[in-house]
Amino acid sequence: MRHWGGIFCAIWIALACAIIGVRSQGGRAFDADIQNMLPRTALEPVVRAAIADASQASGARVAVLISGEDYARVSEARTDLQAALAATGLYAPDAATGEEAARWIYANRNQLMCEADPARFSADAVIARADALLYSPLAPVSGEMLARDPFLLTLQLAQCLSPQAGAPAGDAALVSGVLSASAFRIDVQDAITAAYDDWRARWSDVSAARAGAVFFAEQGARRARQEIALIGGISSIVIIALMLACFRRPNAIIGTVAATTASLAGSLAAALVVFESVHVLVFVFGSALIGITSDYSLHYLATGPQTNWAPARERIQRVARPLAVCALATALGFAGLGLFGVAIFQQVAVFSVAGVLTAWWFTLTILPLMDQRARDPEKHAAWWVKLERPFLAFRWTKAHAIGAAALGALIILCGVLRFAVLDDVRQFQPRSEELAAEESALREALGFSASPVFLLSYGASADEARAREEGVLATWPQAAVRDAFAVSRFDPSAARRAENEAILQRELYAPHLRARLEALGVTPAGGEAPPPALPSMLTPLEGEASGRRFLVAPLGPQAAAQRVDGPGAVLVDPAARYSQAFASFRAQAGWAVAAAFGACALLVLALYRRWRALTVLAAPAAGVLIGLALPSALGMPVSFFSIAALFVVIGAGVDHSVFLFEAAETDGQPKELIVFLAALTTILSMGLLGLSGAYPVASFGVVVAAGVTAAYVASFMPARVRRRSVRADNQD
Amino acid sequence: MAIARGILGQAHAVFAALVLTFSGAAYAQCADPMRLSAEYGVFSFVQTRHLSGVRAPLVSRGQAVVAQNRIDWRVTQPLDILTVITPGGITQSVEGGPPQRMGGQGDAFLSSAGLLNLLAGDLSAMTNYYDIARVPGGAAGAWRVRLTPKSASMARFVSSIEAGGCERVSNVEVRQANGDRMEIALSPAGN
Numbered sequence: 074m075r076h077w078g079g080i081f082c083a084i085w086i087a088l089a090c091a092i093i094g095v096r097s098q099g100g101r102a103f104d105a106d107i108q109n110m111l112p113r114t115a116l117e118p119v120v121r122a123a124i125a126d127a128s129q130a131s132g133a134r135v136a137v138l139i140s141g142e143d144y145a146r147v148s149e150a151r152t153d154l155q156a157a158l159a160a161t162g163l164y165a166p167d168a169a170t171g172e173e174a175a176r177w178i179y180a181n182r183n184q185l186m187c188e189a190d191p192a193r194f195s196a197d198a199v200i201a202r203a204d205a206l207l208y209s210p211l212a213p214v215s216g217e218m219l220a221r222d223p224f225l226l227t228l229q230l231a232q233c234l235s236p237q238a239g240a241p242a243g244d245a246a247l248v249s250g251v252l253s254a255s256a257f258r259i260d261v262q263d264a265i266t267a268a269y270d271d272w273r274a275r276w277s278d279v280s281a282a283r284a285g286a287v288f289f290a291e292q293g294a295r296r297a298r299q300e301i302a303l304i305g306g307i308s309s310i311v312i313i314a315l316m317l318a319c320f321r322r323p324n325a326i327i328g329t330v331a332a333t334t335a336s337l338a339g340s341l342a343a344a345l346v347v348f349e350s351v352h353v354l355v356f357v358f359g360s361a362l363i364g365i366t367s368d369y370s371l372h373y374l375a376t377g378p379q380t381n382w383a384p385a386r387e388r389i390q391r392v393a394r395p396l397a398v399c400a401l402a403t404a405l406g407f408a409g410l411g412l413f414g415v416a417i418f419q420q421v422a423v424f425s426v427a428g429v430l431t432a433w434w435f436t437l438t439i440l441p442l443m444d445q446r447a448r449d450p451e452k453h454a455a456w457w458v459k460l461e462r463p464f465l466a467f468r469w470t471k472a473h474a475i476g477a478a479a480l481g482a483l484i485i486l487c488g489v490l491r492f493a494v495l496d497d498v499r500q501f502q503p504r505s506e507e508l509a510a511e512e513s514a515l516r517e518a519l520g521f522s523a524s525p526v527f528l529l530s531y532g533a534s535a536d537e538a539r540a541r542e543e544g545v546l547a548t549w550p551q552a553a554v555r556d557a558f559a560v561s562r563f564d565p566s567a568a569r570r571a572e573n574e575a576i577l578q579r580e581l582y583a584p585h586l587r588a589r590l591e592a593l594g595v596t597p598a599g600g601e602a603p604p605p606a607l608p609s610m611l612t613p614l615e616g617e618a619s620g621r622r623f624l625v626a627p628l629g630p631q632a633a634a635q636r637v638d639g640p641g642a643v644l645v646d647p648a649a650r651y652s653q654a655f656a657s658f659r660a661q662a663g664w665a666v667a668a669a670f671g672a673c674a675l676l677v678l679a680l681y682r683r684w685r686a687l688t689v690l691a692a693p694a695a696g697v698l699i700g701l702a703l704p705s706a707l708g709m710p711v712s713f714f715s716i717a718a719l720f721v722v723i724g725a726g727v728d729h730s731v732f733l734f735e736a737a738e739t740d741g742q743p744k745e746l747i748v749f750l751a752a753l754t755t756i757l758s759m760g761l762l763g764l765s766g767a768y769p770v771a772s773f774g775v776v777v778a779a780g781v782t783a784a785y786v787a788s789f790m791p792a793r794v795r796r797r798s799v800r801a802d803n804q805d
Numbered sequence: 806m807a808i809a810r811g812i813l814g815q816a817h818a819v820f821a822a823l824v825l826t827f828s829g830a831a832y833a834q835c836a837d838p839m840r841l842s843a844e845y846g847v848f849s850f851v852q853t854r855h856l857s858g859v860r861a862p863l864v865s866r867g868q869a870v871v872a873q874n875r876i877d878w879r880v881t882q883p884l885d886i887l888t889v890i891t892p893g894g895i896t897q898s899v900e901g902g903p904p905q906r907m908g909g910q911g912d913a914f915l916s917s918a919g920l921l922n923l924l925a926g927d928l929s930a931m932t933n934y935y936d937i938a939r940v941p942g943g944a945a946g947a948w949r950v951r952l953t954p955k956s957a958s959m960a961r962f963v964s965s966i967e968a969g970g971c972e973r974v975s976n977v978e979v980r981q982a983n984g985d986r987m988e989i990a991l992s993p994a995g996n
Contacts, residue, residue: 148956201884205899208852208865208880210888213962215983216858232905594860 079438085431086335089342096345103351122618123529124647127625130613131525132256132286135164135265138515140245141279150276151246157268158250163261166250173608175231177563180604182226183577184570185563187233189554190547191572196580200589202229220598223589224581233555234562251610252287262291282511292505293767300765308757315757319750321456325374328443332370332435333363339431344424355420362425364755364777365403365724366432369396371754372732373436374444375747378457382450385441393437395735400433402676402731403724406669410720415661425720457746464745469789477786481699488702495710496656499648501768526633528557530642531623535615538622539566541641549635556629560614564607655713662716666697669723677731689734693726695787700780704772714769715776718759722780725755729788752785835946835971839937845871847994852880857984868994934959940967947971 096102137154141147158164178185188194203225206212212228219225254261265287273281316325340362344351372395376388404426411422447453495501530542539561546554546561554562565573590597614625628644637644670690677686700722701711729748736744760781762774847870854863867880880886888897889904896904931937935952942949949969954960964980979987 201900204884205886207854207863208884209886209897209899210852210878210880214854214856215981215985216856217983219856220858595858 082434082438089338092342118619119531123625126616127527133252135285136249138282147246150279154248154272157272161264176605177608178230179227184574186573219595256287266291282514284512284515304761308761329367329370333367335435336366336428336432340424340428343427347423362428364758368751369432369436371751378453381454382446395731398731399728402673402727404429405672409668410665461746485702487706492705493710495712496652498651524630524633526646528626529645531621535622536566538624542624545642553632553635556632557626559626560611560624659713666719689730692730692784692788693723696722696726696780696784699783700776703779704775714773718773718776721777725781726784755781838948838950849994851990853988855986
């Protein structure tokens, strides 16, 4: 029967690998869009799509300010950098988009207006500005231009429609452009930064200041990779050394790695079958599963030296029931996440339940086939006994209990006093000081500032969306309007176009054109070129979602401070929206933790049919309390990621308690060593994440480390209760 | 933007002209123009712009205040336009209005002019950007030089700049690629 179980388990794992292989081919199996983490109800579809568009538009910009003492070198360096970035095939310089925009403005000059509110139009002001351009030492006025555009509307519009920014001064040169692919794609980050780094190595005698999301994203990804390699490497080495020291045979490592790999294959395949794509954040929980599922194989492997390698059937019997309780309790806990209507929680639920059950199945069916009798079993058994000796010699006294309780109470008190929450995504990832300083230097040199806030205008049609954007801008002061980069300023609604054209004809051309031409001595030129397409710099700022068309207008600080009244328009601060969503996640995850406890309580009551069985929940409860309190006491605020870590604490706590609780009833074999080993591997594999520089990872790791440690200590309590009750039963 | 590049391309020529204009002789009589040094003070100017297809030239007058690392170029007739040029950037205000930064984001023409060198009156540094050649001058030893842009991007806007003078640069002519011309005549303030 067990062999059939092994065969079916092997078939499932092979099938899981095939599913992963097939689904990975499509390129849509994995999803890294932060928005898809959010609950469907957290943001309206239009806001969600607009944030994506705004993020794409702002994230695509790249700028490098080059300076140096020898301008000839600066100029050569600029040319070289432009060529290097263009060679990636992912970068288009601003020059191309600038010329597009100029052609667009010229073609539409008689339907555009500097004033956002047509009622403020002044023909005298237009003429005064045109005269200023004529006599300014800097204006690029030409005879041909005057013949076609005697009021120099094109030049005036070019200056007033875009947010103000300067050009670099002194011996500095600017390289700027846009990326043709997402700055958050790893391959894009690698290509752009490699081109930049190579260029930097060639031009070490010039200074350079960078700005662009691609540089920050690459730096964050690189730091994460380094951390994972370092932390993962250290924890892997320590865990392997620990297992070799305890089991003294590589089979134990191979068996544990096989069990966790099978678990991950099963979990990922199940998620890919159920969901169209799996969010990469689910893998954070995947790493948590490793800590839990590896315990199952450890418990089975420990029965080898404990029983002097008794027949597999007997070894399985020793762990079957506690493993079943652990797997079911953990699976139920994670399944509780699926009840909250949050897409990512549902993915985690399917992922984790499948992973836990696969690990359980593997441990009871295939692992026994892999873990053959050792060559010198007596020697291994003697070593195991020697390792267990200090654990068994330790007596948990009242003094210990009082000390632990006092320490726990103190930690909880400090945690309550210093309790704080953190949902602000802007504080999750530390920004590189070097890159921030470079960006600041570049902004200062260009006199350019930006805010993360944008104006979202939407309607049933593109024209209605434009009309609503125009309606908002018309209520703002002109200086604030200039601080916005709005599509409708370049491409107004049909009604506004007609209104602008009528005003220009009535108030400018009709009364002043003849006199203007005579004063200048210019003969009007005809033959207008066909109207060009909307400039490519504007197209990312327009979109459609849920049947509604929308416009995104990036704002500077002055525009972001304005009010927006009226339907179909709203100021959106993406970071604030994300932060609200994370706060909502945190609250819901808290309820999921409570639900997990409830499910576990029902399960142990159903299995053991005794109230005192509920004591197995004491360890996870203590783990949850300390897991929350200790980081708070140390000044680390609680976040969604802290709460997510509590599921690991509950799973590990239940495991430890159940095994110690069961030990007395099954065979009386001590479990202290293996429970210690299981706790230690969990703490090492995930607790070390607490050293990460990224707050979400660090908070996850610290909570696991603190919570699993507390759960481990508290897991001895139900065992004592069990022993006491067994003794009482015997006396009766 | 292309328009902004045009602005800055022309600005380059103007700055070059300004430097030449504000360079004074270190010696008596007509000096070697390549040994002129920056001259600070207040000057009057007359700027005449000849645009092809426009019958009447556009004439403006005003004063320029030249200091180290700063030039205030104020047109007083027929309009009041103040252009301030510093190493930190260029601003312009019209008829007493608020100053506005000039230039477009992403454009490098202004910097390619080697503005700081120009402001410092370092004519030898201008050889980084121009080929400078002597051309036949005027009477009494007056000299004349022609500056031709080295870079193709600058040559799209400026064909050449010619400057002439004796003790200092007294006139500059900027020839643009589109056929337009600009002349600047300069004298110490009060003359």
